[in-house]
Amino acid sequence: SVVKCPDCNGYRLKKESLHFKIDNKNIGQVAEMDLIQLQNWLLDLDKKLSTKQKAIAKEILKELRTRVDFLLQVGLGYLNLNRPTRTLSGGEAQRTRLATQIGSKLTGITYILDEPSIGLHSRDNQKLIEALKELTYIGNSVIVVEHDKEIMLQADYLFDLGPGAGKHGGMVTAQGTPKQFIKENGITAEFLSGRKNIDVPLERRKGNKKFIEVEGATGNNLKNINVKFPLGTFICVTGVSGSGKSTLINDTLYPYLRQRLHRSIKKPLPLKKLKGIEYIDKVIEIDQKPIGRTPRSNPATYTGLFTHIRKLFSMIPDAKIRGYNPGRFSFNVKGGRCETCQGSGKMKIEMNFLPDVYVDCETCAGKRYNRETLEILYKGKTISDVLNMTVEEAYYFFEAVPALKRKLKTLLDVGLGYITLGQQATTLSGGEAQRVKLAEELSKKDTGKTLYILDEPTTGLHFEDIKHLINVLNKLVERGNTVLVIEHNMDIIKSADYLVDLGPEGGNEGGKVVYQGITEGILEVKESYTGKYLAEELKSSNEDKSE
Incomplete structure (x- = not known):
């Protein structure tokens, strides 16, 4: 656990640095204020400075007030200046960068934001929308990937991709201004227009009185x-x-x-x-x-589906004749896996000063297993084919296997019918x-x-x-x-x-x-x-x- 340093009281500075004060506050105390308090303090500071101090501080205060105002504009008034950046949510970090861009007053730029409304209450959403619009007023383009209803309806133009997810998507199903868009037939348009809705429960549960x-x-x-x-x-x-x-x-x-x-x-x-x-x-x-930190983790291994699938393959007559046990069908241990890529199906190419690139293994062509293992077939499919099935396909393929059917049904119930069983956890x-x-x-x-x-x-x-x-x-x-x-x-x-x-x-x-x-x-x-x-x-x- 983290405890405050007893010498600096968590301010991170030496006693000598903390000795200098403005309005009886040292720099550490100012950094601990949330941005709303800081803005109020900066606005009142003029009254507490001498004429000489005002002359020195005039431009600095103007710059500080402007910068704090930009952060307030994007709904970050509750943050304080000494908040570690690693503790910011994705939405908060994105809105902090957005505040910097508003302050830069650059023009002719295309900004791309991915779900900037994450972590925002409906009250602060309007502030974010105004901030995004302000960027367009000065001659920039703003492209936002978003699911928030308010942001969609206030956009100048909308694109809807679908109609489904995964292999069922990838097409533009509707586009237009919000007025034109809500008249379309896409699923997003139906929700935006109110033709489709998430119903309010008819009654609220009282609980078990505990x-x-x-x-x-x-x-x-x-x-x-x-x-x-x-x-x-x-x-x-x-x-x-x-x-x-x-x-x-x-x-x-x-x-x-x-x-x-x-x-x-x-x-x-x-x-x-x-x-x-x-x-x-x-x-x-x-x-x-993430459900795993390496490309080896996937939905099948995380949910325990893969254990049942490997057992099933080991019970096939051909596998029994060859003496293959469930371990033979694992891509994490020696025996059945491709040893060139060690069962990952991918080879990592290290790029200097750039992110690593992954390409299909030349030996197994991305199938993870060696030739002998891939000769064992269940209903005409290899273990690699099964890993490449979507949850939806696998549900019908394993309909006769109750243990697998039950687990696959739960993945379908949560709306994940489109992901593949062997999809890398990192994706x-x-x-x-x-x-x-x-x-x-x-x-x-x-x-x-x-x-x-x-x-x-x-x-x-x-x-x-x-x-x-x-x-x-x-x-x-x-x-x-x-x-x-x-x-x-x-x-x-x-x-x-x-x-x-x-x-x-x-x-x-x-x-x-x-x-x-x-x-x-x-x-x-x-x-x-x-x-x-x-x-x-x-x-x-x-x-x-x-x-």
């Missing part, structure tokens, strides 16, 4: 808060960016439960008490980290990796006393994928488990049984419980930004239904 209760959480910006999580329900933790959601769940609740249930060594952030641990038997975080997106993990959990026989934690699972997901995700999460809850999701997406929020809303703002102005209770109750809370945007979402859902 709770996990967090008392006196004070980590980072949390203000000594108490929160109750009803077990046996679908819970959503909401709030503007920087309001303390990740601090409460990822840095306090999850590490504490891991310590008590799984003997983890990670220390949680401070809290006075946690009640109700006896009501759950395990806690699982399903994140968007799966964060959303795909998360759904592979969800499928693995669905295929297990659980006790019904598991707490699942997901942090922004809709990242990188289309409306149709979100619909699949909600169905999967509901399946986990219907088995008696509890699903706890940190989310900004209104489709997930409106589908939850119970909400915990933190805020009211981000940074030091956040960290309080604005609301906790059943989903509809938040609509009555005036200081909740989530409540305001949820009311609009529910209103548009009802209007679409009536039409």
Whole structure:
């Protein structure tokens, strides 16, 4: 665990450097302010400077205020200057770079952004849209890859690729201005126009009358808060960016439960008490980290499918005659694999000063196995052919094998019918990796006393994928488990049984419980930004239904 340096108190500077102060604040204290506080401090600083100091500081203050303003424009007001860049989410890092570009005032540039709205609350989305538009007003082009409804509807022109994913996609299915686009027949157009929708649940689950209760959480910006999580329900933790959601769940609740249930060594952030641990038997975080770090990992190995497939091939008469056991059909050990590429199917070519390039192995032509292993056929297919099948194809191919069919069905249920069984883990997106993990959990026989934690699972997901995700999460809850999701997406929020809303703002102005209770109750809370945007979402859902 990380502790503050006792000599510099975490400021990273020598005592001599910290001795110099402006308005009784040293540089370390200024760097600890969040950007909203820093902007207010910079605006008030003129009143506290002498005439001579004002003359010296005039241009510096002007530059500082402008730069801070750019960061506020892209919804990063809750960050402080000394925040390590490695702790920034992908969306935050991208918006920081965007703020730099707005400040540069360059023209004639084409900017390409991949999902800049990641981690943004609906309230801050509008700021991001204005920032992107500002780049176009001064003569630049902005291309955005995005699933966010607001950003799509405010674009000048839209392209929709599809119609499906993987081998079922790769074509332009619709294009035009937003007005023209929503009249098209594509699946995205149907969701944008309201012809297709993610329905609001007819009733909210009450749970099993047992709770996990967090008392006196004070980590980072949390203000000594108490929160109750009803077990046996679908819970959503909401709030503007920087309001303390990740601090409460990822840095306090999850590490504490891991310590008590799984003997983890990670220390949680401070809290006075946690009640109700006896009501759950395990806690699982399903994140968007890759399912493996090397090209050898794939969905078949991660979910355990490959173990069953190798056993099946070893039981074929030809394999038995030759004395092949399941290990013969592994590409990770000597025997059946191609020794030139050592079973990876690819050869790495190192490029000086450039990323490494992978090409198909010349000996096995990318098939991973040697000639003898590939002579064993199941229903006319080699083990390499099976790895190249999509989940959908494999489901029908192995229909007569119950163990395989059950696991493949869970991958289909989470909307991953298009990925191949042997697809390299490194080529799966964060959303795909998360759904592979969800499928693995669905295929297990659980006790019904598991707490699942997901942090922004809709990242990188289309409306149709979100619909699949909600169905999967509901399946986990219907088995008696509890699903706890940190989310900004209104489709997930409106589908939850119970909400915990933190805020009211981000940074030091956040960290309080604005609301906790059943989903509809938040609509009555005036200081909740989530409540305001949820009311609009529910209103548009009802209007679409009536039409």
